[in-house]
Amino acid sequence: MTSYAVVVPTLLRDTLADCLAALAAAHGPRPDEIVLVDDRSDPDPPPDALAHALTVLGDLRERTTTVSTGGRGPAAARNAGLRAVTTPWVAFLDDDVQVGPHWCAQLVRDLEEATSDTAGVQGVITVPLPGERRPTDWERGTAGLTRARWITADMAYRTEALRQVGGFDERFPRAFREDADLALRLLDAGWRIRKGRRTTLHPVRSASRWASVGQQRGNADDALMRRLHGPDWWDKAVAPRGRIRRHAAITAAGAAACALAAAGHRRAATACALGWAAGTAEFARARIVPGPRTRDEVTTVLATSVVIPPAATWHRLAGAWRHRNAPAWQEVAR
Numbered sequence: 001m002t003s004y005a006v007v008v009p010t011l012l013r014d015t016l017a018d019c020l021a022a023l024a025a026a027h028g029p030r031p032d033e034i035v036l037v038d039d040r041s042d043p044d045p046p047p048d049a050l051a052h053a054l055t056v057l058g059d060l061r062e063r064t065t066t067v068s069t070g071g072r073g074p075a076a077a078r079n080a081g082l083r084a085v086t087t088p089w090v091a092f093l094d095d096d097v098q099v100g101p102h103w104c105a106q107l108v109r110d111l112e113e114a115t116s117d118t119a120g121v122q123g124v125i126t127v128p129l130p131g132e133r134r135p136t137d138w139e140r141g142t143a144g145l146t147r148a149r150w151i152t153a154d155m156a157y158r159t160e161a162l163r164q165v166g167g168f169d170e171r172f173p174r175a176f177r178e179d180a181d182l183a184l185r186l187l188d189a190g191w192r193i194r195k196g197r198r199t200t201l202h203p204v205r206s207a208s209r210w211a212s213v214g215q216q217r218g219n220a221d222d223a224l225m226r227r228l229h230g231p232d233w234w235d236k237a238v239a240p241r242g243r244i245r246r247h248a249a250i251t252a253a254g255a256a257a258c259a260l261a262a263a264g265h266r267r268a269a270t271a272c273a274l275g276w277a278a279g280t281a282e283f284a285r286a287r288i289v290p291g292p293r294t295r296d297e298v299t300t301v302l303a304t305s306v307v308i309p310p311a312a313t314w315h316r317l318a319g320a321w322r323h324r325n326a327p328a329w330q331e332v333a334r
Contacts, residue, residue: 002089002111004156005033007081009074010095011040012049015205021056022098022201028105031091034064035081041071075168075178078152082159082167091156093200094175097125099154100199110196111156119161119191120183123154124199134292137301138211142204149238150183150193154200161191169228171323176218177225180237184229185329187236209300216311219244220319227326243283244316247309250279254310280305 006023010016023034034057038050054061067084069077078092089111093099100106110121127143129135135143145151152175165185172178183193222244225233234241253275260269284305291297 002029002108003032003087004089004091004107004111005035005085005087006031006091006093007035007037007078007085008093008095009037009039009069009077009081012038012053013095013205015096015203016049016053017056018098019093019095020053022100023093023103024057024060026099026101026103026105028102029108030060030104031063032087033085034060035084036064036066037077037081038066038068039071039074039077040068072170073173074152074175075172076170079167079170082162085159088159089156090159090162091154092152094153094202096202096205097153098201098203100201103198103200106196106198107156110198114158114194115192117190117192118158118194119186120150120155120157120193121196122150122193123156123196125151125153125202126199127202127204129204134290136291136297137287138207139204140290141212141215142202145202150179152179153202154198155179156196158191161186161189165189171224171326172221174218174221177221180239181225181228181329184233184236188329210304210307212304213307213311216308217315219312219316220322223316223319224323224326226320227323228329230328244312246279246283247312248316250276250283250309251313253279280309283309 008016008019020036023031036050036054050066054064054066057064065084067080069080081092082090091107107123110123114121125146125148127139127146129139129143145153162182165182167182168178169181172181186193222242225237229236233239253272257269257272257276260266260272284302287301287305288298291301
């Protein structure tokens with residue numbers, strides 16, 4: 001029977017206990033090892049939250065080890081977990097998912113059906129959305145995970161394959177693009193990745209009104225992906241291109257309007273301001289129309305639609321500058 005380990009990087013969010021409880025309750029062959037990677041940046045974090053989360057594991061507690069990485073990000077946390085396991089397969093779970101009731105049995109079946117050149121088998125992610133109303137912009141964003149390739153919310157990899165390509169690239173500091181980067185390197189190395197049949201639930205977690213603005217930091221990771229995998233990395237990763245070009249155009253129009261107004265060129269400034277307003281309005285409308293259109297949702301989308309374009313543009317430019325000397329993956333592989 002195929003043996004496997006489970007690695008869960010965590011910031012000790014409230015969702016961790018539910019994640020571990022679902023794993024403990026899943027039917028099928030149990031994981032040989034569980035590695036819980038505490039990635040909190042606090043040098044002396046309180047142990048209570050971790051101790052409480054571990055209690056839900058029941059008899060799996062004896063197979064569980066914990067390591068700390070000090071807030072270096074999910075890529076570094078998963079690498080720490082990878083170094084701690086001894087099994088031929090390692091399954092990565094995010095701390096905000098809940099595996100299905102037969103996940104262990106389905107995972108083993110997925111791994112046993114993998115050919116010798118298969119490096120990874122992805123789980124099927126489901127996101128529960130409200131049935132009584134349209135989903136919000138934040139909920140629709142989470143639901144996009146059901147279509148994402150190679151996400152480590154539930155991803156099992158052959159340990160040998162990960163070590164061959166050097167694991168996750170720790171220059172990706174967020175839970176964004178580090179999974180696609182790893183998959184592209186494995187594919188370039190001649191491995192295959194396929195989708196399995198096990199199912200995992202990814203509930204929509206609560207978030208602040210400005211969470212979508214914070215997500216724009218991921219544009220810096222897109223700049224690193226371009227350096228590592230070339231300008232066509234979007235196609236290789238089967239990833240949506242997003243709106244970065246439109247965001248840059250909106251930001252440029254707004255900046256030009258301010259500069260021209262300061263210089264006394266009122267007519268040109270007005271034209272640029274109208275361009276900024278039209279672009280911002282189109283962006284806000286695209287986010288508002290599919291949603292519930294409640295007062296709170298419309299207010300949130302309008303406010304963030306003003307801030308997102310310049311935030312996205314700034315992070316993209318900052319990422320391009322920060323990673324300007326990063327060698328392409330093919331050059332590193334040679």
